[in-house]
Amino acid sequence: MTSKRMTGRDGETGPPDRSRDLDPADWAEFRRLAHAALDDVITQVQTVRERAVWQPVPNETRDRFARSLPVGPRDLSDVVADIRTQVLPFASGNLHPRFMGWAQGAGTPVGIVAEMVAAGLNMNCGGRDHIGIEVERQVVRWMAEAFGYPDGASGLLLTGSSMANFLAVTIAKVNAMGPDSRATGLRSADGQLVAYTSAEAHSCIAQAMQLSGIGSANLRKIEVDAAGRLRPEALKASIAADRARGFLPFLVVATAGTVNTGAIDPLADIARVASEEKLWFHVDGAIGALSIFAPPLRHVCSGIEMSDSVALDFHKWGHVPYEAGFLLVRDGAAHSQAFAESAAYLQRAERGLAAGETWPCDLGPDLSRGFRALKTWMTIETLGTARIGDAILHTCELATFLAEQVKQSPIFELKAPVALNIVCFGVKGGSSEANRQLVMDLQVAGTAAPSWTTIDGEVVIRCAIFNHRTTRADIDQFMEVISGLARGA
Ligand SMILES: *Cc1c(COP(=O)(O)O)cnc(C)c1O
Numbered sequence: 001m002t003s004k005r006m007t008g009r010d011g012e013t014g015p016p017d018r019s020r021d022l023d024p025a026d027w028a029e030f031r032r033l034a035h036a037a038l039d040d041v042i043t044q045v046q047t048v049r050e051r052a053v054w055q056p057v058p059n060e061t062r063d064r065f066a067r068s069l070p071v072g073p074r075d076l077s078d079v080v081a082d083i084r085t086q087v088l089p090f091a092s093g094n095l096h097p098r099f100m101g102w103a104q105g106a107g108t109p110v111g112i113v114a115e116m117v118a119a120g121l122n123m124n125c126g127g128r129d130h131i132g133i134e135v136e137r138q139v140v141r142w143m144a145e146a147f148g149y150p151d152g153a154s155g156l157l158l159t160g161s162s163m164a165n166f167l168a169v170t171i172a173k174v175n176a177m178g179p180d181s182r183a184t185g186l187r188s189a190d191g192q193l194v195a196y197t198s199a200e201a202h203s204c205i206a207q208a209m210q211l212s213g214i215g216s217a218n219l220r221k222i223e224v225d226a227a228g229r230l231r232p233e234a235l236k237a238s239i240a241a242d243r244a245r246g247f248l249p250f251l252v253v254a255t256a257g258t259v260n261t262g263a264i265d266p267l268a269d270i271a272r273v274a275s276e277e278k279l280w281f282h283v284d285g286a287i288g289a290l291s292i293f294a295p296p297l298r299h300v301c302s303g304i305e306m307s308d309s310v311a312l313d314f315h316k317w318g319h320v321p322y323e324a325g326f327l328l329v330r331d332g333a334a335h336s337q338a339f340a341e342s343a344a345y346l347q348r349a350e351r352g353l354a355a356g357e358t359w360p361c362d363l364g365p366d367l368s369r370g371f372r373a374l375k376t377w378m379t380i381e382t383l384g385t386a387r388i389g390d391a392i393l394h395t396c397e398l399a400t401f402l403a404e405q406v407k408q409s410p411i412f413e414l415k416a417p418v419a420l421n422i423v424c425f426g427v428k429g430g431s432s433e434a435n436r437q438l439v440m441d442l443q444v445a446g447t448a449a450p451s452w453t454t455i456d457g458e459v460v461i462r463c464a465i466f467n468h469r470t471t472r473a474d475i476d477q478f479m480e481v482i483s484g485l486a487r488g489a
Pocket of ligand 1 (some may be wrong): 103159160161162163202204255257258259284285286287313325
């Protein structure tokens with residue numbers, strides 16, 4: 001065997017001319033700087049408790065990112081120093097144990113390593129035959145196992161559940177209208193398609209109906225019970241009324257963990273209705289689906305195994321670094337028939353890099369995709385579902401603990417039952433404005449970062465406890481500070 005050596009343009013062998021590539025001239029120096037940057041970010045996570053939850057970006061720093069397009073180079077060491085002083089201090093705060101706003105994951109140190117490796121490999125995981133595709137298939141098989149889906153189930157890592165829900169609506173639409181409808185469009189339907197979800201469903205479900213071309217006016221928002229759960233009898237009645245008027249029901253979207261209060265729709269009952277009515281049964285499990293990792297919580301999502309598809313976010317309760325949304329589909333053929341598109345430049349082969357039948361680009365609209373699977377695979381592989389599940393369970397216990405403190409407080413009252421890890425409360429007899437101001441005061445002070453929502457027309461303080469770093473002491477401290485603020489107000 002002779003080793004092939006790159007030859008220069010004029011054919012002579014010699015050291016490659018590297019004057020025009022984008023690699024560092026001095027690899028040893030690069031290595032040192034890269035290790036230092038990694039150290040900075042590890043320190044950022046390790047010392048998160050010593051800092052404010054959040055602080056506003058100062059004007060000098062905003063100005064730093066309003067400069068014109070650089071033409072010449074700059075030393076990486078200077079750029080890394082900029083990151084240390086201009087980026088790290090003004091991060092969004094969700095790593096902090098007293099960040100309780102919206103529904104956000106805290107990440108884990110394992111995720112840092114995974115993102116570093118994925119960036120280094122820079123694989124395009126839209127398709128072809130390489131290890132990135134196998135790692136993603138492993139994640140899909142794990143989730144199929146976790147949710148009791150059969151062999152032949154398929155899945156895809158996406159940016160988030162907004163995308164996963166949009167794909168699910170698209171798959172259900174093509175399933176109802178047949179694959180030819182991808183070419184002919186909605187006008188080839190025998191009537192108006194309609195879908196069902198609850199009044200508490202996430203806004204991205206309506207948005208998915210808009211994007212799919214069906215229109216959000218054709219999404220029925222079914223009423224919920226006092227605990228915020230879709231009422232199956234109301235669903236049945238709405239389907240019957242639509243059928244009587246000539247509409248074409250095709251999809252029901254249940255929510256496992258509503259964004260307002262964490263309510264879980266009665267999934268098994270809804271599955272039965274969907275099955276009787278021959279509707280696609282999708283579950284938006286962005287918040288709650290991963291509760292299946294916690295054995296004491298398994299009952300909360302019972303019935304999810306009867307679904308046709310599930311959307312979930314590893315970046316919320318799974319603490320995989322953003323973005324890590326996921327869609328699982330029971331019938332892999334139904335999944336690919338909604339997206340697969342043949343193209344000359346994407347043709348498959350029996351061997352070599354273009355081997356393999358179904359590529360991720362056949363399962364969604366993305367062609368170029370990063371090695372999204374690695375951070376999810378590595379988080380689960382390293383921590384195991386038991387440990388992740390225990391962290392999930394702990395946040396639910398902390399939510400119950402916080403709710404107890406609210407109930408005992410002379411100042412505050414609960415505004416919704418606590419189903420999982422979300423606590424909505426407000427000042428007793430106080431106004432929406434009082435609750436809004438308290439949230440802003442806490443955020444600006446840097447002591448805690450709850451958010452808010454509107455329940456029965458009233459703005460309430462909302463603590464969504466997802467963070468695996470949060471402790472009882474954090475809850476105590478939060479209650480002490482917010483009570484002090486409310487008394488002073
Ligand atoms: C967060 C969330 C979504 C949207 O997910 P993204 O990952 O933010 O796109 C959808 N539904 C529910 C219930 C959510 O909590």
